[in-house]
Amino acid sequence: MKRTTIGDVAAAANVSIATVSRVLNGLAVKEVTATRVRDAAARLEYTPNALTKSIFAGRSSTIGVLIDDLRSPFYLDLMRGIDDVAAANGSLVMFSNTFRHTGREVAQVQAMDEQRVRGLIVTSGASVDERVRRMAAGGTPCVVVARTLQDPPPGLHSVSLDNVTAGRMMAEHILSCGRRTIGVIASGAVPSQIGRIEGLRKGLGKDNALLNDDAIAILDDDVTTPEVTDAVTSLLDANPSMEAMVCLSGRYTLAVHTALIDRGLSIPEDIGFLTMDDFAWAQNLGITVVTQPSHQMGQEAAKLIVENPRVSAQLTFEPELISRASCGELR
Amino acid sequence: MKRTTIGDVAAAANVSIATVSRVLNGLAVKEVTATRVRDAAARLEYTPNALTKSIFAGRSSTIGVLIDDLRSPFYLDLMRGIDDVAAANGSLVMFSNTFRHTGREVAQVQAMDEQRVRGLIVTSGASVDERVRRMAAGGTPCVVVARTLQDPPPGLHSVSLDNVTAGRMMAEHILSCGRRTIGVIASGAVPSQIGRIEGLRKGLGKDNALLNDDAIAILDDDVTTPEVTDAVTSLLDANPSMEAMVCLSGRYTLAVHTALIDRGLSIPEDIGFLTMDDFAWAQNLGITVVTQPSHQMGQEAAKLIVENPRVSAQLTFEPELISRASCGELR
């Protein structure tokens, strides 16, 4: 069950181990010798050991990715973007879900570091910040997604959405539909959600409309459907004249939408509905969304790893509103 | 920029490199010495190099996964199942999309082999069969998903759905709704699709209903939405009295559903609609589906890698029909 090594090939081809290495790496070798080596390698079904190679390079060529939860459309597209450029660069991707579980986040970042990943892309929370800083300082480029860090050292990048604009776009669209009283569901007091709420306030302010604190439900970060339902119910109970419900996280789109319908509300007649992140069925369902260029963001994140600029890049992307039926004109 | 090594720790703790190794691996060392070593390691922020460790073990502890396309709900859940047991076992997952592109499949399997993955899970086509066989024979357990191989050597496993039963369930449900003339969209002449069609025939046969060949569209494996639309159109044109449209691949659910709606057909009044694989919005949309226990299948696949039984396991899972509105009683 022992694997054939470069030494076996060398013996079979009657050359030194160094010559085999040269042939395999395309260095100058007499053609006849090279052919002999290649034949031997093929005959012995030799498969080079990438692990050993990485030991020399000091690091592997794999890109590490830590995702909260792949089920979210944003993260899924992000992942595909990463995979695209990784594949184009002959890099593999090492992946793990963290489910926003702090213990898991810390453990997996450590694991990735031990694997000597070429770079690391994380969508996790602050629990990994210190470690990621150290990694970047130590020469492993890291990209934080959907968050920015204070005083990032060179090699520590971030890729995020212009959340304030996203919020403002939502507010302006709502106002333009003749709706004024709105409710908001946010997933945790994290930077992206805070930014979107700020944008919402700015957009509404232009029209002197107000967003009361009791019209905003900031859920915990990892809430399940029944809790979202409860939050929607409370919001509606507390604000009976609500004309639009805004969901600030793509992860809760389904839950919020369902809660609205189950309460017997018609969209958009009884209430307008607006959410983040486009998804496959959104068009058929006529749901108005603000999207992020998630696929592109994944690509850019991966490029930062591959190109490894010795600065700290803070990339911000612009959102886009796709207007569909769910938040149409009132009356 | 040089990483601290076990040697640095040894020097700092004034012990030999072997002693450090022992402490780090929990072998017998005098407690005072051990503490000194651990302190030094912490102080120097020592992070062991998993690559070098793997070199000794002969292979890494990473599980390789090759997926056609993560956007498909089945594959996404499968992936989550794999990730679950990997995380529980302290394994990382190395992942790559292949998009059913033969060149990419072959290249990535090779890459995974070079990475000396602990085992490989593939959802790809026959292009990788030979290589996967060799890997299994060479001691790297492999699991093929949604397909079975001829005479698998020990270590080469498969995880798949009982496709014939899935097809039969669909047929029986359709008949029980008083529908008889059906159309079928399949994604390629691959074993899973063939099996489902066979099941459909068997189920319909019980009632002497027939499934004509011109009511089945077998698309290419990697078709885009417009092509699906065309297929649906042709099917409908050729069979004007069609009472139910069956989609045999979760990847095409959206495209087929949209094509039906865009043609002005009401579901289920004008035509019943039935598809494979449950997905988040299916309930809200009232779409009847036959599901696979995809998450569990992922877990079992990963377990086969982790436990590595020295036989060839062929795991088959039973489908389940979730009846919703899209294929209700006729009239």
Place this chain on the structure above:
DNA sequence: CTGAAAGCGCTAACAG
């Protein structure tokens, strides 16, 4: 209990 020394599979100077 601990250190010295021999590798794991491969690359990278050096000589020839």
Place this chain on the structure above:
DNA sequence: CTGTTAGCGCTTTCAG
């Protein structure tokens, strides 16, 4: 052009 000789960072005998 090609072979010899050191390592890469770590584990693992084998002596002390």
